[in-house]
Amino acid sequence: MREKSARQIWKQMGIVWLALFALLGVTVGSAYLPLGAGNGVISLSVAAAKAALIALFFMNLARSSALVRLASAAGVIWLLFLFIMTAGDYLSR
Amino acid sequence: MSEVSRALHEPWPSLARQKEAVSFGVWAFLASEVLFFGGLFLAYTVYRNLYPHGFVAAARETEVFFGAFNTGVLMTSSLTMAVAARAAEGGMRRLTFWCLSATGALGVVFLIAKGFEYHDDIVNRLVPGPNFKLHEQGAEIFWAFYWIATGIHAIHLTVGIVIVGTFAVMLRRRTAPLAGPRYEGAALYWHLVDIIWIILLPLLYLVGRAT
Numbered sequence: 001m002r003e004k005s006a007r008q009i010w011k012q013m014g015i016v017w018l019a020l021f022a023l024l025g026v027t028v029g030s031a032y033l034p035l036g037a038g039n040g041v042i043s044l045s046v047a048a049a050k051a052a053l054i055a056l057f058f059m060n061l062a063r064s065s066a067l068v069r070l071a072s073a074a075g076v077i078w079l080l081f082l083f084i085m086t087a088g089d090y091l092s093r
Numbered sequence: 094m095s096e097v098s099r100a101l102h103e104p105w106p107s108l109a110r111q112k113e114a115v116s117f118g119v120w121a122f123l124a125s126e127v128l129f130f131g132g133l134f135l136a137y138t139v140y141r142n143l144y145p146h147g148f149v150a151a152a153r154e155t156e157v158f159f160g161a162f163n164t165g166v167l168m169t170s171s172l173t174m175a176v177a178a179r180a181a182e183g184g185m186r187r188l189t190f191w192c193l194s195a196t197g198a199l200g201v202v203f204l205i206a207k208g209f210e211y212h213d214d215i216v217n218r219l220v221p222g223p224n225f226k227l228h229e230q231g232a233e234i235f236w237a238f239y240w241i242a243t244g245i246h247a248i249h250l251t252v253g254i255v256i257v258g259t260f261a262v263m264l265r266r267r268t269a270p271l272a273g274p275r276y277e278g279a280a281l282y283w284h285l286v287d288i289i290w291i292i293l294l295p296l297l298y299l300v301g302r303a304t
Binding site: 004005006009010013014016017020021024027028031032033034035039040043044046047050051054055057058059060064065067068071072074075076078079082083086090 | 299
């Protein structure tokens, strides 16, 4: 692998950082707009987008091996089971 | 002894394989962390569903300024952490050291801001108990979640600060090599602690602001 210069590293990571701050602005700003149920949808979607940016670029998943990606998916998959099965109970009463 | 032979440990035949193992191992640990915090988030979801009005009334009492400020601090610490891990990979010792130090320092800034916020919360009688400020049903449960979730997050962050700080000192004293996957492993943990906070922000600070 070709080694990157410090400048390139700052540039690549800086873009992700700028995107994170833009999303922070969106989520805090939109919280004050009366959108009803839309407020929760926006704030949670933005949180998911920020988490994805960090996981893909800061945590390197975008260029990780299949094994590492699989390990990173494990927690999320079991978390989905936890939420889906609990929702299946509470929302069907 | 060269940098690579200092960094390489048994039983790995190469640094590339060792790096793969560290990433795999840390991610397996992070999966358990996701489920640990996931249980808390699940409880939040269930109780918010049961007491929607109490949760909105309670969430209005949190201080958005501190929540947003600390999110910015943590996201910036993630930037310096990511740069540190890549600088180590590229053999840039000075940049790695300074970015590790900045990461730890930003972590401390977060904890100081959190301390001021906790002080305000306590003064405003937002600790569940006999003097609790609000009367809506479920508001106390929200604040119990607030204290537990932010408290456990702060403990995680403190552990991260100790790890990052130790690595920075070891690098400075040259008791640890610049090569090897240790910085990447620490970075994965640091970033997850950042992600947990990013999820806490909308749950604790952004609910009920528009109404």
